[in-house]
Amino acid sequence: MQKLESKPVVEKIREQVLQKSDAFQKKYHRKPHLAVILVGDDPASHVYVRNKHVACEKVGFQSTNHQMPAITQEQELISHIQKLNQDSAVDAILIQLPLPSHINKERVLAHLDPHKDPDCLTEANLGKFFSGNSVVKPCTPWGVMRILEHYNISVTGKDVVVIGRSLIVGKPMACLLSDANATVTLCHSKTKNLAEKTNQADLVVVAAGKPRFFGKEYFNAKSVVIDVGIHGSGSGQGLCGDVKYDEVYPQVLAITPVPGGVGPMTISTLLENTMALAEARAQKLENKK
Ligand code: GUN
Numbered sequence: 337m338q339k340l341e342s343k344p345v346v347e348k349i350r351e352q353v354l355q356k357s358d359a360f361q362k363k364y365h366r367k368p369h370l371a372v373i374l375v376g377d378d379p380a381s382h383v384y385v386r387n388k389h390v391a392c393e394k395v396g397f398q399s400t401n402h403q404m405p406a407i408t409q410e411q412e413l414i415s416h417i418q419k420l421n422q423d424s425a426v427d428a429i430l431i432q433l434p435l436p437s438h439i440n441k442e443r444v445l446a447h448l449d450p451h452k453d454p455d456c457l458t459e460a461n462l463g464k465f466f467s468g469n470s471v472v473k474p475c476t477p478w479g480v481m482r483i484l485e486h487y488n489i490s491v492t493g494k495d496v497v498v499i500g501r502s503l504i505v506g507k508p509m510a511c512l513l514s515d516a517n518a519t520v521t522l523c524h525s526k527t528k529n530l531a532e533k534t535n536q537a538d539l540v541v542v543a544a545g546k547p548r549f550f551g552k553e554y555f556n557a558k559s560v561v562i563d564v565g566i567h568g569s570g571s572g573q574g575l576c577g578d579v580k581y582d583e584v585y586p587q588v589l590a591i592t593p594v595p596g597g598v599g600p601m602t603i604s605t606l607l608e609n610t611m612a613l614a615e616a617r618a619q620k621l622e623n624k625k
Pocket of ligand 1: 430431432433434455475602
């Protein structure tokens with residue numbers, strides 16, 4: 337029963353990004369710059385955004401806050417994104433999700449320049465990612481791969497079950513694991529005999545979006561469990577994952593905790609993506625000279 341904490345991985349990535357960011361600043365005489373757009377006053381989103389600004393500062397990035405009121409119209413948001421797309425001092429634009437319900441996320445994301453998309457949310461970047469040649473990778477699944485790598489958990493030849501088929505977690509997670517030579521079963525809410533499948537797997541990645549749903553009946557003493565769920569933030573109560581951590585922890589080989597597991601990794605991989613976008617754009621401008 338190993339606890340797969342992300343803290344040492346976060347620190348390692350911070351150190352790596354800081355080195356790249358220093359080298360970037362020496363070469364281009366400016367800092368990599370992440371612009372964060374937050375529409376409305378969802379308390380959890382405010383906490384996430386604050387954490388992102390703090391993380392940027394620690395690796396020597398410039399980060400700017402673009403707070404827009406909850407009543408912002410879709411077109412106003414799109415105009416703001418277009419302005420940042422054109423701004424040569426901005427390397428990456430993060431549009432904090434969820435957006436207020438009157439704004440269509442897909443229409444908004446269609447206006448984000450893929451060269452400035454640090455979340456890998458645009459169709460262009462997802463297409464490149466699934467084709468195997470993207471500058472950025474979806475933050476959460478890439479964060480899971482970084483945890484596995486840090487703890488020397490090889491997935492080659494392993495049977496892996498991924499629960500959840502979303503475009504930003506489940507599907508890219510299955511793709512990354514398959515590229516790393518795992519045999520992947522992608523499960524979802526209509527999957528039959530789920531507990532049977534998870535019990536047969538060597539590794540289970542749970543991204544179902546169901547608070548404390550998965551108990552010990554889903555796992556065994558050889559299971560490695562990665563809990564991508566994160567629930568309860570902003571409510572004043574503690575965070576929990578999709579897995580009943582206290583019940584499952586003593587019964588399995590290894591498990592990521594919540595908090596302190598996959599969650600913090602998404603900021604680390606966001607920093608990596610922002611760094612990669614800044615380098616790619618600066619290189620392109622250099623080549624044009
Ligand atoms: N909302 C919660 N997490 C995230 C994230 O990683 N990126 C964006 N854009 N929105 C979020």
